[in-house]
Amino acid sequence: MDGPPPPSPRRRLEPEARREQILDAAVAHFAEVGLGGTTRDLARRAGVTQALVYQYFGSKAELTEAVFARVYLDRLDPRWVDAIRDRATPIEARLRAFYAAYTRAIFTYEWMRIFMWAGLAGEVLNRRYLDHVGERLLAPLREEIAASPGLSAPSLEDMWNLHGGIVYIGIRRFIYRLPTPEDPAPAIAAAVARFLAGLRPAA
Amino acid sequence: MDGPPPPSPRRRLEPEARREQILDAAVAHFAEVGLGGTTRDLARRAGVTQALVYQYFGSKAELTEAVFARVYLDRLDPRWVDAIRDRATPIEARLRAFYAAYTRAIFTYEWMRIFMWAGLAGEVLNRRYLDHVGERLLAPLREEIAASPGLSAPSLEDMWNLHGGIVYIGIRRFIYRLPTPEDPAPAIAAAVARFLAGLRPAA
DNA sequence: CCACTTGTTGATCAATTGATCAGCGGAGGG
DNA sequence: CCCTCCGCTGATCAATTGATCAACAAGTGG
Structure with a gap:
């Protein structure tokens, strides 16, 4: 019945894909509420736990920089x-x-x-x-x-x-x-x- | 030696004057750092304690409204x-x-x-x-x-x-x-x- | 000079938030 | 089928922050 898992809501993702997903959510979230937005709200929007954000971005400042890079570049x-x-x-x-x-x-x-x-x-x-x-x-x-x-x-x-x-x-x-x-x-x-x-x- | 106290840094002020002083600081502070600025930084700028802010403004939302009123009116x-x-x-x-x-x-x-x-x-x-x-x-x-x-x-x-x-x-x-x-x-x-x-x- | 009024403060609470970490569990290799 | 790797989670910590309150002290009237 269930074919190849790609279209299903897999929980475990490749690091690159997960990082992109979080970064996408971060751009959307910070655009909405500003750079003072919380990492918890951001994680909720991305559909992951707040701890996972810190798996891919060492600090909020680093995350902000990544957002800037994506937006400005x-x-x-x-x-x-x-x-x-x-x-x-x-x-x-x-x-x-x-x-x-x-x-x-x-x-x-x-x-x-x-x-x-x-x-x-x-x-x-x-x-x-x-x-x-x-x-x-x-x-x-x-x-x-x-x-x-x-x-x-x-x-x-x-x-x-x-x-x-x-x-x-x-x-x-x-x-x-x-x-x-x-x-x-x-x-x-x-x-x-x-x-x-x-x-x-x-x- | 010390003349009339008006020019001296009196601690006790009339409520109206104190309220104005806090509101002035609030306008300057929120203009600088945004409406997410903390009441502690604001109080420091006004030269009073953070508790005193709440003597004159029941909540931060009320303070924000007063700032809007002063700025927009x-x-x-x-x-x-x-x-x-x-x-x-x-x-x-x-x-x-x-x-x-x-x-x-x-x-x-x-x-x-x-x-x-x-x-x-x-x-x-x-x-x-x-x-x-x-x-x-x-x-x-x-x-x-x-x-x-x-x-x-x-x-x-x-x-x-x-x-x-x-x-x-x-x-x-x-x-x-x-x-x-x-x-x-x-x-x-x-x-x-x-x-x-x-x-x-x-x- | 004392006592009362009240403007002001320091201490404190509960909620929020950035950041950490031990351990769970999904998935591929053997 | 099991075992290992590692992506991921839940729990937790310390710092920050809005808000409260009992107590202090400046100024005034008597």
Whole structure:
């Protein structure tokens, strides 16, 4: 009757799989209640005992680090810069494409909330991440806009303004749980269009 | 030698003054470490014993409510709407004036951080506050823009985009502790100008 | 200067929580 | 079928934390 056990709720798992399972639960749990969440609630969510958490993660700090690694790692795609620099494409399309990709990467419940919890807690990773955003993404975008004919050069603060207006969609949705458009693309396109229009010399 | 005791570190205070002192410390403390901060650390910051906190606030929840009351209350000035509706003033000046006043009200370490901690924690007050912002501030602003000659009507989502771009200055400064312009006024003026320029029909 | 009022404290309790460990039991090898 | 390996659990500890209370002492009136 019972075939191979894989689909059944086995209790004994391979260490790697179990570790992933706990880490998944940790990401979900800490995103929900913050980094101050208890290991007991986390274990309950993962369907294991609290002691088992410490079999795979030596301390809560180590677990938190693993959560950060999973959430932050590979979130920024290096190829984005190439697309930003591709002057064969109109600047407006490049801006729209970048923010489409960027929001697709970070507009998740887990990322948005853990990033905000960590930011409030003063995590160093957040500052590093945002420095990177400013220097490696917003600065190139700014240069490309400045190099586009018919557009006056925006300041980096202007770029942060564009960035913030778009990111705020995710803040409203995932932090404040307010209703937002299902697809942020139209709002992004409108924001980008307005931004560029504001950089064109008045007629 | 010792004159009147007022400037000296008296131990015994009038209940009202002591309550204020504890509440002040609570606002500062919870802004710093979140609503999960301990009453012992809070008492240390206030310079009193932990037991005294419970003389003035029956429970931690009651204390938290008092903190919310102090932080949220009277933060939104009803007169702002009148200024928004004043069509004798150009719409761009009204937008600039509103966001100057609005950011002056909320760009404080305590407000920004407690609002964010509470938002992550799912506090109902946040949703109420933001609903109010959308319906009582952004909606009128939107109507006034729509009624301005030479401007196409923005959607409410457009208004949230303008709003988010400006509020994000405070998020960068107080949540992420990133360097931001000392005075947000120029950035606000630029954001407002761009926003309106984007609503003007292309030449 | 004494005594009463009451603002304040130190001690303490029970519940929570991070962390540890001896031992149970599932599963594969012989 | 049994034996060994090791993934996993239940019990437990020490520290933290919200909350309580009897006792202390600062200030005031007599």
